[in-house]
Amino acid sequence: MKVLKFGGTSVANASNISLVKNIVANTNTNKTIVVVSAFGGVTDLLLNAAHLASKQSEGYKSILKEIEDRHLETAKELIHVNAQSKVLSKVKSELNTLETLLEGAFLIGEITPRLSDKIVSYGELLSSYIISEYFAQEGLKAGYLDSRELIKTNDVNGKATVNFDLTNANCANFLDKDEHQVIVMGGFIASSESGNSTTLGRGGSDYTAAIIAAAINAEFLEIWTDVSGMYTANPKLVKQAKAIPHISYEEAMELSHFGAKVLYPPTIQPVLAKGISIVIKNTFEPENAGTLITKNKNEKGKTVRGISHVENIALLSLEGPGMVGIPGTSKRFFEVLSQSEISVVLITQASSEHSICVGISADDIDKATEVVNAAFEYEIERGKIKPVIAEKELAIIALVGDNMKSHQGLSGKMFSTLGKNNVNLRVIAQGASERNISAVIKKEDVKKALNALHEEFFEENIKQLNLFVMGVGNVGSKFLNQVYQQKKFLKENLKLNIRVIGMSNSRTMVFEENGISLKNWEEALAGGQKADKVEFMKMVNELNYRNSIFVDNTASEEVSKTYNTYLGNSISVVTCNKIACSSAYENYQELKSLARTYNAPFLFETNVGAGLPxxxxxxxxxxxxxxxxxxxxxxxxxxxxxxxxxxxxxxxxxxxxxxxxxxxxxxxxxxxxxxxxxxxxxxxxxxxxxxxxxxxxxxxxxxxxxxxxxxxxxxxxxxxxxxxxxxxxxxxxxxxxxxxxxxxxxxxxxxxxxxxxxxxxxxxxxxxxxxxxxxxxxxxxxxxxxxxxxxxxxxxxxxxxxxxxxxxxxxxxx
The missing domain is CATH 3.30.360.10 (Dihydrodipicolinate Reductase; domain 2)
Structure with missing residues (x-):
């Protein structure tokens, strides 16, 4: 038996659902449980409709109409005309009930957690029913199952706790009686023992699939999504990221906790004890191997398996001399956060006991500041402890790997790589298992940090240099042609990948985030925007690429005056322009000092003797x-x-x-x-x-x-x-x-x-x-x-x- 879970993107429309049907039809097993999410984006629509209804805004009606149209149109596309009556009747009936629930919220002007769970459950209820009918029509021996009949929870709405004893018994009884080869059910939704609809929280569809897989002792749990597995880094931010063929449960949990959104961390818990393998696959490229998640079988002893990150992080710091040697301070600090339902994602404490710093969601920072200051009001008034310090616009990056603990110098390598790219580390944390090394950085540095670390740990020592070229006349054009001609040689022999991200002459400038084609750069530049040295510099800083180099091929004094800004932002400068280095000695010294301070080389070999060393x-x-x-x-x-x-x-x-x-x-x-x-x-x-x-x-x-x-x-x-x-x-x-x-x-x-x-x-x-x-x-x-x-x-x-x-x-x- 196998359990296959398909996310919202996989079932976003009729075309995608037909791909899902082909995957299920080709599954080689005697019985397949298919867990589906709501159609892509529907859960957000339901939540928004509920919110508007509770505010007594009639805007909820237009959202309800959008939800209705989406489901009816999808059903009509999937189901043959002669069989549509039954399906459309059922869908309309469910939508009528949904409308009644929203009207109730509108009339009373509020929405309770219980009502919210009931409203939001309709996404999965409708999608699973329509898909099951489509499967049956297409010749699969498929049946529909309301997940609420099997998965039982407590009465906590929003993120209910599963009663595994009752749930497992329900699953066993159901399998004994059901004769369908394929069973389609909705993820995310469950019911309490008293019969009320509940939900399993964020990522609940993954969790549903894991619960069922563990209950029936499935051979595999397959998570089908829109990417081909878990990647070494977020492929949207790191173009060179690649799928990880095989990873351990623990590594997968760490990566998913730190932002790898293809898997929800609690998903692994039910299958972990049973030793059931998980496969992450791509609905749109089913031939790709994806990622296999099992017990640790990292025979080759690979160290770092992935790099992940969490955005929207804030730091909360409590410090002061009154904390030193005083038992219970940490307890009070964490207790007040716990009582306010504020989750802590990272902790670090000075060995002197002078300070405690935690990372929390930025959404909670104002509330956390208020409650902690209130809890320590007495000590703050007497100057024993400072008012809590809150820092926003941060993110956490993390290296993950089971075998990191047996390799010396990984932390140093990580921090050195970030330091070379002027990524400041605000807080560092490493667990006792050494499976994870985390650091808090500025949110704006995430892309640069991820790419720099990925280059260091995964790209076979190929270093990417990102060039911003000012001046493409006689010297500049020759330079660009040389880079174009030598690109392959440099990559193969010197392990350097050189990209020209931006270029400018006196009339126009152009930027291309993935690199300007040097085969026809003249055409690209001719179609660029009006040249502006200030805007050029602003764009270089905003892109914030690792290993950025500003190349000045001009003889302009005005351009030479920008070097200090580039160097001060950790952007290296290479120039044949002699004006800066022959200007006032004070300026020359400042440029050299900036280069040392910000680890940004300032090279000007061509100032004397052109290409001679x-x-x-x-x-x-x-x-x-x-x-x-x-x-x-x-x-x-x-x-x-x-x-x-x-x-x-x-x-x-x-x-x-x-x-x-x-x-x-x-x-x-x-x-x-x-x-x-x-x-x-x-x-x-x-x-x-x-x-x-x-x-x-x-x-x-x-x-x-x-x-x-x-x-x-x-x-x-x-x-x-x-x-x-x-x-x-x-x-x-x-x-x-x-x-x-x-x-x-x-x-x-x-x-x-x-x-x-x-x-x-x-x-x-x-x-x-x-x-x-x-x-x-x-x-x-x-x-x-x-x-x-x-x-x-x-x-x-x-x-x-x-x-x-x-x-x-x-x-x-x-």
Whole structure:
């Protein structure tokens, strides 16, 4: 024998009920008990109708009409025309009785718990009758049973206690007499020994099925719902969540207690003692294996089996010196909550006895605050105990697994993962069985916390990085294409899954919570909303994704001023924009401090040398205890390109124009040619070496004429280059005559920095620097005579994009 329970979604309409019939018809057993819920949403409609009637609002009539139409229409769809008369007559009769009950509530202007149970029972009474008639019509040897005839309870309405002795006897007697192969009955409803309708509380249909399964010693209890089993986490919040094939009773109870809504915790109790297996299956995908729940057979010794959560939690804290060493304080505290029918879901107490903190439903927090303050009024007035502290907008997350107790470090791993994502733990609790580790966090952090923990414990060490990209021009577009091309490689080889969640240019911005398709990102961006840096930042914070990274591919000072906000919200920043790190030293230090405080990496490798590992190498030298003595460098790929291509057969104007067109210079080439860009770069290297400098401390020996420096637009700037061509040719001739090459050199030594154009003789490390290459010489205490040299392409969209990409991979490997 098997017991199959189908929830409200499974029996929401005629189409779904036909799927249920196919499942029941294919059940391989000699006798099947089918327990059904009310049609999806009907129980809520009944409760709402009862509430309106008790308030003497005639609005209940429209709800009653909706309930009537729903059942009559479903019956007409399921039952053949020649057999509808009997079924519709029965349904209408029951609905007439329901109408009378609601009219009674309307007339007296109130509703008692007993009347409420009677009204709400009609959902299951009607659904089970209609479904049983449909089954019989379709050739199943099916019969209808009113659950109230078998399941007996006390007279407490709303959540009655089952009389198992009487119920079990009723079930045995019924089975001996009934000859139907399939018996359909409603869940949730029961009756007291005196004959009054009662209900079994939230999740009562699951409970009904478990009661029957235990009473008849069923082979299996199958719970059919709209998901394929119990999942490692809520699949609506964690897209990577997967069904758990096999789980123990105890693990299932913990997960269901902490929010896994496919199973109601008391469901397991009746079948637990009998050792009856439970299977969670999907009505809409019956071929899926689902989840098997049995005694603990976790042979492979898996630790964490699932991650769950409970929302709408509040904390209630009682503390004060008057609690220390005073017997009975805890008793009084919990007793007053119990007397007020306030359920406690989590408890923690300081070993000093100075405080007690409990987690309760947020719906009860105001009432709890009032009754606890009243109970301890004497101590509060005398300052021995503080008024109770109430905290709202919280949630509980929990790791669950039978074998967690035999594995060290799980708590640390859990808390470390949350800490890296700036999820603050308000309270921590762990049971003596170590089957559950729970923590209270902000409600707004639930999705991020669940995804971060799921990634850590279930996703084969694949780390998901969520990018928000500002600037998709020359460098930005190359970067996005590189991410697209390398996505598969990164996932397979580095265990990194990179998604671009949001992007923006100066005109439009677009967000996609599951990731923007990088195959056609231009189309997505073109159809986006109007760009707004403030709204962009607001959206990044609202999404609150784990491992979030803001990527700045612009040269905008305005964008650079947003870094502190991103870092302060634990959002990492990767940028090729040099403005922030070369701004006031105080701002530079603040950004570095925020990155450390909020565990949000701030990486800017491309600020110096594009994709060359210059800053990263410098950091490793400093971290290993080396000390920088001198830095000599050619740090402008654009200037190196210009002076490598400028000669007596070209014009300075044309070479600069070519450099701009090929993306070697900033949009405003004067930034490069004036030396400002190189000043920023040597300033950053000096600061990363541990020195406190401002950009005004750097000596700049410009080679451009003053009138070029005084221009305020590119057209005028290029015009001055043409006008002063003779001066540029004279510079070239002087260097060439001396068998030297012109290089724009940056230097830092003894706390002083300078930049300027120099004639480099043959034999020097800078002489043969080709194209747009950069070169840096680090003279240190370990490399005092022969410097450490880093050399390579130092400009261009491709290499800059690859440097940004490398910084993102560094974050992924943190």
């Amino acid at each position: 210059i800053i990263d190498t410098l950091k490793h030298l400093i971290a290993s205890g080396d000390k920088i003595l001198k830095i000599q460098a050619v740090l402008s790929g654009s200037l190196n390109f210009v002076f490598n291509n400028f000669n007596d057969k070209t014009t300075f104007h044309d070479v600069v124009k070519q450099a701009q067109q090929e993306g070697y210079t900033e949009p405003d080439p004067k930034i490069d040619l004036s030396g400002v860009d190189v000043m920023r770069k040597i300033l950053i290297l000096a600061r990363e070496s541990g020195n406190q400098l401002e950009i005004t401390d750097i000596a700049n020996k410009p080679f451009l004429p003053q009138e070029s420096l005084d221009t305020d637009n590119n057209e005028d700037f290029f015009a001055t280059l043409i006008k002063n061509e003779d001066d540029f040719q004279a510079m070239y001739k002087e260097a060439n005559d001396a068998n030297s090459k012109l290089k724009y050199v940056a230097q830092f030594e003894d706390g002083k920095a300078s930049v300027g154009l120099q004639a480099i003789p043959k034999g020097h490390d800078f002489y043969n620097l080709e194209g747009s290459d950069n070169i840096v010489l680090f003279y240190t205490e370990r490399y005092p005579n022969q410097p450490m040299i880093i050399k390579g392409a130092g400009a261009g969209a491709d290499v800059t994009a690859s440097g940004i990409f490398a910084d993102i991979i560094r974050i992924g490997n943190f």
